[in-house]
Amino acid sequence: MGVFSSRLPARLSSNAFSQAVADLRRRRVPLIDLTVTNPTRVSLEYPPALLASLSDSRALSYEPAPFGLASAREAVADAMSSPSVRVSADRVVLTASTSEAYGLLFKLLCDPGDSVLIPQPSYPLFELLTQLDGVEAVPYRLEEHGAWSIDRESVIAACGLRTRAVLVVSPNNPTGSMLRRDDHEWLAAFAQERDLALISDEVFADFPIAPRADASSLLDESRVLTFTLGGLSKSAGLPQVKLGWMVVSGPAGEVAQALERLEVICDTYLSVSTPVQVAAPRLIAESAPVRDVIRTRIHENYRVLVDAAATYPSLRVVPPEGGWSALIQVPETIGEEALVLRLLTDAHVVVHPGYFFDCHRGAHIVVSLLPEPDAFAAGIRACLELAQ
Template structure:
C-alpha cells in the first residue's frame, strides 16, 4: 500500500500528513495462470460466414447439442437424492463414506483392490488432477505431460510454480508415447508422470503392452504416475481399456476420473482420485496431504454424492453401449470423409470423443500454420475446429506437429456430415500440390 503526503494547517502551523492510497495487485499465482486454449482462441480472428450456420467442432462438452442426454436412471438418482432432503449440508471434505465406498466397489479389481479410504471425491476430474499435482509436487519440481495433451496440466502446474516437460506422442503409431524421449526427460526434480488414456485430444487408446512399457519406465526411475482416466471405458468395440493400476505391483498411481464424460454430465462436477499404493510408496503422508488439500473447498457437491451409488450401480449397459456406438459411428463418418480429401491426414481414433487431423501445410501455401488454416475455415465455411497449436507443444519453440486440428465427434450426425462437406469444399478451393510449381516451371 502506497502513501501520499500533503500539508494541512492546524492552529496556524503546517503539518505533514501521510494518507495511504489503494495499491492492490494481482497475486503472482494469478499472473502465472494461463489456459493455452483460451490464449489461442481469444487471439484468433473468428468471423463466421453469415450465409452458413456455425458448426462448432471444438467444444469438448457432450451436452452442447442435446443429442447425447444422460440416462433416465441417472436423472432419477439425482431426483431421489434431492427429494430425500439428506444431502443439503456439508459432507466430509473427502466425501461421504457411503459414496466413497460406491466408487471403490465400482473400480475395485483383484489386481488393484480399493476401499473407501482409497477414494477422494472432488469437484470434477479437473480438481482431482489439481489435488494430485499439488500433493506430489513442490515449486521447482517438474512433471512429465503428453505432447499434444490436455492443456489443464500446464495451466495448473505453471500456476503452482512447477515446471512442465513435454514428452512426445507418435501420430504414426496411433499416438503412442515415445518412450525413449520420455525417459530422456527424467531428472532428479521429476515428481510425477502424467498419462492420459484414452486421450484428449488424440482419441487414442493404449494397449496393455504399451501401458506396461510406460510403467516399466516409471518403475526404473521411481516416478509416481498421475493417470488421467476420465475417458476410461469410452473405447470403441474393437479396443479394450486397461486401467494402469492393475498392471503394476510397485508403481504408485493416483487415478483421476469422474462422471463428466462417460455419464455425460460434465456440469455436475463430480470427480475422484483413486489411490493405488500396494507397496506403500505413498505412505500415510500423501494420503494425509490429499485430505488436507481437499479441505480448501470443503468437498464436492453433496447432492451428486447422495446420488452417486445409484448412478454407478443402476446405469444400464445399453446406455454406455449406445453412447460408444454413436461416437464410433461419427468418428468413422469423419475419418472416412476427411481421408479422401487431398492435403488432410486424419488419425483414426480408438475411443474418447476426439479425432486429430494433420494438415499438409506445404500444399496449402496461402496459410501460415494450423491457426491460420482454421481461422479461414471459420471465415469461409463457418466450421470451427481447434488448432493443435492450442495444445502444449513443447518448450523449444519448434513443435513436432503443429499442423493438426482437433475435431470433437459428439455433434449430431447430420451436422458432422455437413461439416465434413464444408471442409472438403474449403480444401478443394485452397489445395495447391507442392510439386505443382515445379511442374509448371518444367513446362
C-alpha cells in the same frame, strides 16, 4: 502486475482465433461447432429423472468426510472394478472434478518449482493447472508410427532432479491413443528407478472406439505410487454435476502415506457437495443409458468422418482408439492457423488447429466426435473440401 501472483498467465486476453469466433457469435452468424466437448449441448437424450437423486433428503444432514461418504466411495469402487481388477473403496478419494484432482495431487507431490512430465500432444489445460500450483509442466512426446507409443527417450530427457510425477492420459485427448502394455511396464520401471509417482487420467475409459489388444490401465498398478483419475463429467456426460475421483494404488506403505496427506488437503477444502455424494450410487447406475448414447454418437460420427475422408487422398484420419475426438492430418501447404481461420470465415465451421494441443509432426485439425450428426456431417464435408 504489482499485487498479483505470477501463477497466472502473463497474457489474459484470448487469441485471434477465439476472438474471431466470439465476433461471429456476437453477430449471430450460425456456426457449426466441431470443437464442442460439452455433452449437454449436442442434443443427447438424458433420462429426464436422472438428477432426481440430487434432492434426496438425506443430504439435509452434513457429515464432513475428507474423502467423501462411504456409500459414494463404494459406488465408485464398484463402477471402477472389473473381473480382473478389484478396486477397494478405502482407496477412492472423491473430488469435484478431474481438474480439481490434478490440483490436489500437485499439492500432495510437488513443492513450488518442482515439475511433472506431461504428454504431448495432449489436453491444453495442463499448462494452466500446473502453473496455478507453482509447478512446471515439462512435455514428453507421444509418437505415431502406425500406432501411438511413448517416445521413451523424450521421457528420459524431460526428467530432471525436481521431477515428481509422470502424467498419462489414456485414452488421450485429442489423439485418442491408449497406454500400451509395454509402455506401461517401461514407465513403471522408470518411475520406480527415479522415485516418481504416476498420474493416469482415464476419464475417457468408458468410450473405446478401436482399442488395441495391448491397451493397459494403471488402475491396479502396484509397483509405483499411482493415482488413476475418473469422473462423471465424461463417464456420465454430466460435467455440471461436479463429481470426480481418484483411485490410489501402489506399494501399501506409500499408499498409506499418500492417503494420510491427501486427507489433510481434502479436509481443508471439503469441496464435494453432500447432495452429489448422496446421489452418487444412483447417478452412476442411472447414467448407463447416457454412456450408451454417447458411445453411439461418437461411433456414428467417426464412421461418417472415415467414409467422407476416404475420397480425399491428401487427407488422413489418424485412427483413435478411444475418447471423444479425432485428429485429421492435412497437407502442410496451407498452414494450420490459416486453415482454421478460412474454415471459420468462409464455411462458418469451428475446428481446433493441431498446435492448440501441441501436435508437433505435420499439420492437423482436431474435431470433436460429439456434435449432432447432421451438423457433424456438414461441418466435416466443409473441412475436407477446404483442407485437401
